[in-house]
Amino acid sequence: MKAIVYATYGSPDVLELREVEPPVCGKNDVLVRVHAASVGAGDWHLLTATWFAVRLYQGLVRPKRPILGHDVSGTVEAVGSAVTRFAVGDQVFGASENAGCFAELVRVPATGLVHKPDNVTHEQAAAVPASALAALHGLRDKGRIRAGHKVLINGASGGVGTFAVQLAKFYGAEVTGVCSTSKLDLVLSIGADHVIDYRHEDFTQRDERYDLVLDNVGNRPLADCRRTLTPDGIYVAVSGAPTRALWIALFGGQRAVSFISQSKPEDLEDLRELLEAGQLTPVIERTYPLAEVADALRRLGAGQARGKLVIRV
Numbered sequence: 298m299k300a301i302v303y304a305t306y307g308s309p310d311v312l313e314l315r316e317v318e319p320p321v322c323g324k325n326d327v328l329v330r331v332h333a334a335s336v337g338a339g340d341w342h343l344l345t346a347t348w349f350a351v352r353l354y355q356g357l358v359r360p361k362r363p364i365l366g367h368d369v370s371g372t373v374e375a376v377g378s379a380v381t382r383f384a385v386g387d388q389v390f391g392a393s394e395n396a397g398c399f400a401e402l403v404r405v406p407a408t409g410l411v412h413k414p415d416n417v418t419h420e421q422a423a424a425v426p427a428s429a430l431a432a433l434h435g436l437r438d439k440g441r442i443r444a445g446h447k448v449l450i451n452g453a454s455g456g457v458g459t460f461a462v463q464l465a466k467f468y469g470a471e472v473t474g475v476c477s478t479s480k481l482d483l484v485l486s487i488g489a490d491h492v493i494d495y496r497h498e499d500f501t502q503r504d505e506r507y508d509l510v511l512d513n514v515g516n517r518p519l520a521d522c523r524r525t526l527t528p529d530g531i532y533v534a535v536s537g538a539p540t541r542a543l544w545i546a547l548f549g550g551q552r553a554v555s556f557i558s559q560s561k562p563e564d565l566e567d568l569r570e571l572l573e574a575g576q577l578t579p580v581i582e583r584t585y586p587l588a589e590v591a592d593a594l595r596r597l598g599a600g601q602a603r604g605k606l607v608i609r610v
């Protein structure tokens with residue numbers, strides 16, 4: 298099968314389109330014929346390995362898993378002997394914990410997949426898993442979002458942010474999105490009540506106070522972010538270097554939380570229902586062919602994507 302592989306850490310230049318052996322389906326796995334995948338922050342970190350913690354997982358000197366890509370949508374090609382939820386021919390989407398989605402076939406543990414709603418394309422479904430799960434976990438589980446809450450989303454126009462705006466509105470919050478000038482319209486169009494253009498204004502210097510700040514950028518000092526909170530407000534760091542998470546752990550207490558999102562089947566089901574009901578619509582900047590994964594990752598690495606970047610396989 299064709300796949301995008303890498304044998305050394307580095308920039309997207311190290312990625313190559315190659316012919317490789319297809320994966321073997323384990324007893325708890327599903328083999329998926331990939332129709333679409335999407336690029337995400339996880340792929341960027343595993344490619345560049347600029348954080349040492351990444352090398353502890355992916356290999357100290359060179360990557361142990363040569364194919365990136367965590368989000369997938371496609372058709373079930375084969376199922377393991379212990380899998381009962383899926384059958385050959387099912388249309389599925391989800392998150393592959395071992396990556397491998399920038400390929401024609403990928404092996405995914407059955408717990409990482411759900412059925413794709415018919416009203417959503419494979420490109421749209423592939424845009425969802427990692428980014429929407431991070432938004433869901435950040436808002437609902439860590440941020441304890443409630444109807445009527447005033448919620449600020451820093452980095453509202455990117456992969457996580459465009460899902461977070463829609464989910465916060467779904468939960469009944471009053472939403473303020475922070476983004477650059479050219480994306481103000483986008484963030485308003487997906488439901489934000491207010492927008493702040495960070496090129497002209499620093500959200501931490503306003504008088505406004507928020508019940509929840511979801512930070513997808515991590516570019517403002519922690520002390521300033523916490524000052525934007527109501528007395529019992531919560532600051533949730535989706536983004537930020539491990540050192541920021543350390544500061545949060547040391548000084549965060551109850552009102553500042555850092556987390557790493559994990560895919561859970563029940564959460565993917567929640568997202569599937571929202572997609573099916575039309576309450577969540579992925580924002581896709583552009584779709585690239587498999588051979589151009591490196592271009593998609595370059596765009597992602599520039600940190601200015603308008604929603605998600607999708608790979609068509």
Ligand SMILES: NC(=O)c1ccc[n+]([C@@H]2O[C@H](COP(=O)([O-])OP(=O)(O)OC[C@H]3O[C@@H](n4cnc5c(N)ncnc54)[C@H](OP(=O)(O)O)[C@@H]3O)[C@@H](O)[C@H]2O)c1
Binds near residue numbers: 458476534536597602
């Ligand atoms: N904790 C987790 O489990 C988890 C999961 C997924 C992702 N993440 C992290 O979450 C972060 C966001 O991921 P993503 O996929 O949404 O990235 P992304 O798609 O690249 O989006 C980043 C967004 O940040 C915005 N931005 C850049 N500078 C900004 C500034 N000064 N103020 C406000 N917004 C700014 C950009 O918007 P403009 O173009 O408008 O500037 C861009 O849309 C990444 O750091 C990623 O590593 C964490």
